[in-house]
Amino acid sequence: MAIFNITPYDPSTFFLTGVPGLETAHIWISIPFSMCYIIGLLGNCTILFVVGKEQTLHKPMYLLLCMLALIEIGTSTSVVPKALCIFWFNLKGITVGGCLTQMFFHHAGSMTHSSVLVIMAFDRYVAICNPLRYATILSTPRIAKLGLVGVTRAVVFILPLPLLLSRQPFCANRFIPHTYCDHMAVAKMSCAEIAVNRTYGLVIAFVILGLDLMLIVLSYTLIIRAVLRISSRKAHQKALNTCTAHICVMLVSYPPGLFSTLVHRFGQGISPHIHIILANLYFLFPPMLNPIVYGVKNKELREKVGKYTRRIWVKLA
Template sequence: MTVCNASLGHPPFFILQGIPGMEDKHRWISIPFCSMYFITILGNSTIIFIICTERSLHKPMFLLLCMLALTDLGMSTTTIPKVLCIFWFRHSEISYVGCLVQLFFIHTLSISQSAILTAMAFDRYVAICEPLRYATILSNSRIGLIGLVGLVRAILFILPIPVLLQTMPFHVNHVIPTTYCEHMAVVKMVCVDTTVNRIYGLVVALLVAGLDISAIASSYVLIIKAVLRLSSKEAHHKAVNTCTAHIAVMLLYYTPSLFSFLTHRFGRGIPPHVHTILGNLYFLIPPMLNPIIYAVKTKEFREKLTKYGYWMKEHIISNHGQNPF
């Protein structure tokens, strides 16, 4: 029988176990994790730097891309450094407050990113289906407002979760069998009835995913209809190219997040180490691939990236020539 810590309220800290059953392989697993995190930091920082410094890219689509890069950096940095500390130094402790803060940022950034992806789908819909009205419908200030509304929505949805957890007692055994503090993982540490927490989390997830995915799907159905009516092959190719990049990014985001959500609640037959590894990849693969997808598929951004690449090459060559030693 599990002992309840009702008299003490919450524990001073939790123990993050890492990947259950694979503790002896943590250092080997850290190699691809660290590599992917480094690429994530480099790629998304490059996107933010280029968009911020190039005035010609100060357009709604690229501002949304910049927001996406910021949330990618936030999501991966909220979790992966702690994961690497567990793998390298066996530093598994995380304070109770630190755990709730990590939980809050993980879910807030996740919902914010969903809002950004929805806005990106709407941006492509207006650009392709209403090109003459694009400048009047979407401006930089409106994109900023959309980003702010998306962030406020996320905060309002997620804030009740740590507030509810603050009022609950936890088991004396406070080992969390994963590498980060996720809502359902922490809820399982509570030793009283958690029906309210579970229902609230389910409602938020279904509401956010349902509304955003429906809006995204509707936008792309209308885009596909408009693309099929285009007579110009060049315009047709450009529209398809841009939409392919957006759809790839959305699939990268929603597929692992929905898988993680479903397995936490219904995937009792899935081995814990499989669930934990896939959960961590959610914070690594989409943030790592998003910059690559946009660099390859978006012509304007690719041209600016190439320009900076040439500039850096010339700068290195000139410095090398001036310093023979």
């Protein structure tokens, strides 16, 4: 508690405390944080580089992978470097404007990420259930337009969050018990009523993102029904293999985000350090695991990555 007494009050600054209760272990916590972040950056940049270089990969599915990679790089970069500054250099201060900007980018990135997962589920549905019309229904320009719609939706629905908070009066205690500026963590610093902020945050989490999840479940339900109608066991396996990577990505993407949203509102009995570490997994695990999952499950992408990796080794040798 000494930090609360020796730090001067600054009305233009918030202070991110890192992981409450584990301050002495910040250096150790930073090791997996930095490793996951670097692996995620390398993996996603590799996907962007390989798809950009290879004309044979200029297809809707790989365009979606590039969108996902860009979003993951942007979202994790909006959060992890600041967390590492806290862990390594004890740089806890962040301006109110910087805090609200960080909040906008990581929440908007999360919603855009969800939109891309919906498009990917629809892509797999068309590829398996209506393969003859795949090129017509999901052309590259149409995928780009759907991605733009996802970005626009995120901006429209997330922008009110920082705008609402910017009008709130904040109390003298400006220490946010977190590694980044999460919406509810910042809202709790306000001296005024935050019922509107709570309600709007829940609407986004359970109506908007809940609708995305329902559309994804519907797509895969229709895919499974179509696969079960195929008599060939080999066709079964091929169809399911094309969906496995997408399902894995969704399993590592949605639970941490929903868990963090619920705990901020209803999880008073959960230790803060457990909540914060699990909340950070959303910005660490999906960016790190997604390139690995797609690299393993997608033969074409795996071969192209292998080709460029061999070239690099030859040059280094």
